[in-house]
Amino acid sequence: MSKTAARRLKSIPAVVFGSILAVALLPILLAAALVVDLVRKVARRTPFMATRLVLFGTVYLLAETLGLAAAAWVWLTSWTEAARRRRTYGVQTRWAKTLLGTVSTLFGLRFTVDGAGTVAPGPIFVLARHASIVDNPLPARYVSPAGIRLRYVLKQELLADPALDVVGNRLPNAFIDRESPSALQRIADLARDIGPDDGVLIYPEGTRFSRAKLERSRKSLERRSPRLAELAQGLRSVLPPHPGGVLTLLESARADVIILAHRGLEGFARVKDIWRGAMVGKSIDVRMWRIPYDRIPTTREERTEWLFRVWHEIDEWANDRGVALDH
Numbered sequence: 384m385s386k387t388a389a390r391r392l393k394s395i396p397a398v399v400f401g402s403i404l405a406v407a408l409l410p411i412l413l414a415a416a417l418v419v420d421l422v423r424k425v426a427r428r429t430p431f432m433a434t435r436l437v438l439f440g441t442v443y444l445l446a447e448t449l450g451l452a453a454a455a456w457v458w459l460t461s462w463t464e465a466a467r468r469r470r471t472y473g474v475q476t477r478w479a480k481t482l483l484g485t486v487s488t489l490f491g492l493r494f495t496v497d498g499a500g501t502v503a504p505g506p507i508f509v510l511a512r513h514a515s516i517v518d519n520p521l522p523a524r525y526v527s528p529a530g531i532r533l534r535y536v537l538k539q540e541l542l543a544d545p546a547l548d549v550v551g552n553r554l555p556n557a558f559i560d561r562e563s564p565s566a567l568q569r570i571a572d573l574a575r576d577i578g579p580d581d582g583v584l585i586y587p588e589g590t591r592f593s594r595a596k597l598e599r600s601r602k603s604l605e606r607r608s609p610r611l612a613e614l615a616q617g618l619r620s621v622l623p624p625h626p627g628g629v630l631t632l633l634e635s636a637r638a639d640v641i642i643l644a645h646r647g648l649e650g651f652a653r654v655k656d657i658w659r660g661a662m663v664g665k666s667i668d669v670r671m672w673r674i675p676y677d678r679i680p681t682t683r684e685e686r687t688e689w690l691f692r693v694w695h696e697i698d699e700w701a702n703d704r705g706v707a708l709d710h
Contacts, residue, residue: 387548387552390542390543390548391545391548391549394543394544394545394548395451395545395549397545398444398447398448398451398545398546399448399451401444402441402444402445402447402448405440405441405444405445406441406445409437409441412437412441413434413437413438415433416431416433416434416436416437417431417433417434419433420432420433420434429659429660430660430663432657432658432659432660432663435489435490435663436654436657436658438485438489439485439486439489442481442482442485443482443485446478446481446482446485446546447544447545447546450474450478450546450550451545451546451549453474453477454471454474454546454549454550454553457470457471457474458553467553468553468554471550471553471554472527472532472554474550475523475550475551475554476523476527476528478523478546478550479519479520479522479523479524480520480523480524482520483517483520483521483523483524486517490662490663490664490665491663491664491665492517492662492664492665492666492667493664493665493666493667494667494669495666495667495668495669496525496669496670496671497668497669497670497671498670498671498672498673499525499529499671501641501671501672501673502525502526502529502531502641502671502673503529503530503531504530504579504580505531505577505578505579505580505581505582505638506577506578506579506581506582506636506637506638506639507531507581507582507583507638507639507640507641507673508574508582508583508584508585508629508632508633508638508639508640508641509522509526509533509582509583509584509585509640509641509642509643510585510587510624510629510640510641510642510643510690510693511584511585511586511643512586512588512621512643512644512645512697512701513586513588513589513590513591513592513622514591514592514620514621514645514648514649514701515591515592515648515649516591516653516654516657517648517662518645518648521643521645521669522535522584522643525643525669525671526582526584526641526643526671530580531580531581531582532580532581532582533581533582533583533584534554534555534556534557534573534577534581534582534583534584535551535556535557535583535584536556536557536559536570536573536583536584536585536586536628537551537556537557537558537559538558538559538561538589538590539558539559539560541558542558555573556573557569557570557572557573561589566628567627567628567631570583570585570628570631570632570635571631571632571634571635573632574631574632574635574636574638575635575636577636577638582638582641583632583638585628585629585632587624587625587626587628587629587690587694588621588622588623588624588625589622589625590622592620592621592622592649596622597618597619597622600615600622600623601615601623604623611623611626611687611691614687614688614691615691617695617698618694618695618698619698619702620649620698620701620702621694621697621698621701623691623694624690624691624694626683626686626687626690629686629690630683630686630687633676633679633686637676638676639673639674639675639676640673640674640676640679641671641672641673641674642670642671642672642674642693642697643669643670643671644669644670644671644697644700644701645667645668645669645670646667646668646700646701647665647666647667647668648665648667649701670700
C-alpha cells in the first residue's frame with residue numbers, strides 16, 4: 384500500500400465519522416459549551432468561546448466531508464481533464480471561502496480590503512504574510528475571485544487534512560518537505576508553465592508567526608548567515624522570509640509579484656490563543672499591491688535584499704495603525 388493510500392485510509396474515515404458524530408451530539412456539545420462559557424464569563428469576563436469553537440468545529444468537519452464528496456462527484460462526472468481541473472479549482476475555492484465566512488460570522492471579524500483590483504491579470508506570484516491559522520483562506524477569498532487559478536506552495540504536514548490532501552493533489556500544488564533536496568525543484572516546476580490566468584502562492588516565512596519562532600529564527604540566522612541576520616534586524620511581528628522559494632519562482636518564470644499583507648490577526652497562531660477571546664470583534668486590514676517583474680532586481684543578492692525590504696515594510700505597517708503602505 385502506498386504512503387498516500389495509507390494516510391487517506393486513516394484521515395478520511397476519521398473526518399467523515401467525526402462530522403456525523405459532531406452533528407448527532409451538537410445539542411449536547413452546545414449545552415456543555417454554554418455552561419463553560421457562562422462560568423468563564425462570570426469569572427473572567429471572557430466572550431463565549433466554547434460555543435463558538437463547537438460551532439466552528441462542526442462546520443469544519445462538515446466542510447471537509449462535503450468537500451470530499453464534491454471532489455468525488457467532480458472526478459466521476461468530468462469527461463475531460465480540463466473540465467475536471469476547472470471544477471476542482473471551484474471546490475477548492477468554495478471550501479476555503481466557507482471556512483473564512485464561518486470564522487468571520489462566528490467571531491464577528493470585520494475585514495477591510497485594499498488593492499483587490501491589482502490582482503489580475505496573471506501570471507502572478509503571490510507572497511503572503513502568515514500570522515495565524517485564520518489567514519490560510521485569505522488568498523482563496525481575495526485572489527481567486529479575480530479569475531486567478533492559484534497554485535499553492537504548502538508544507539507537507541497539511542496533508543493530514545483530507546480535503547486538502549485529495550483536492551490539493553489533483554491540482555498543480557506542491558506539498559513541500561522543507562528538508563528535502565527536491566523542494567526547490569518542485570517549486571520551480573509549479574512556475575514554469577503558468578499563463579495569464581495562473582498564479583503561484585508562497586508563504587515566504589514558512590510557518591505562522593510567534594515571538595518564540597522569531598527568536599529562534601534570529602539565532603539560527605546568526606549561526607548560518609550573518610548577512611541574512613543583519614537584514615532581519617528590527618523585525619517585530621513577522622518572521623524573516625526564507626529567500627530560497629521566492630528566488631526560485633522569480634528565476635523560473637516572468638511574472639509580476641502580488642504582496643498579500645494583513646494586520647489584526649497577530650497572536651492567533653493556535654486554538655489556545657483564540658480561546659482567550661481577544662479575537663472576537665477584531666478589525667482585520669488586508670492590503671494587496673502589485674510589483675511589476677521589471678521593477679524587481681535581477682541578481683540573487685539584490686532580490687534577497689528586496690524581499691527583506693518588503694517584509695520590513697509589512698512589519699512596520701502591522702505594528703503601527705498610522706503607517707500606510709504607499710503603493
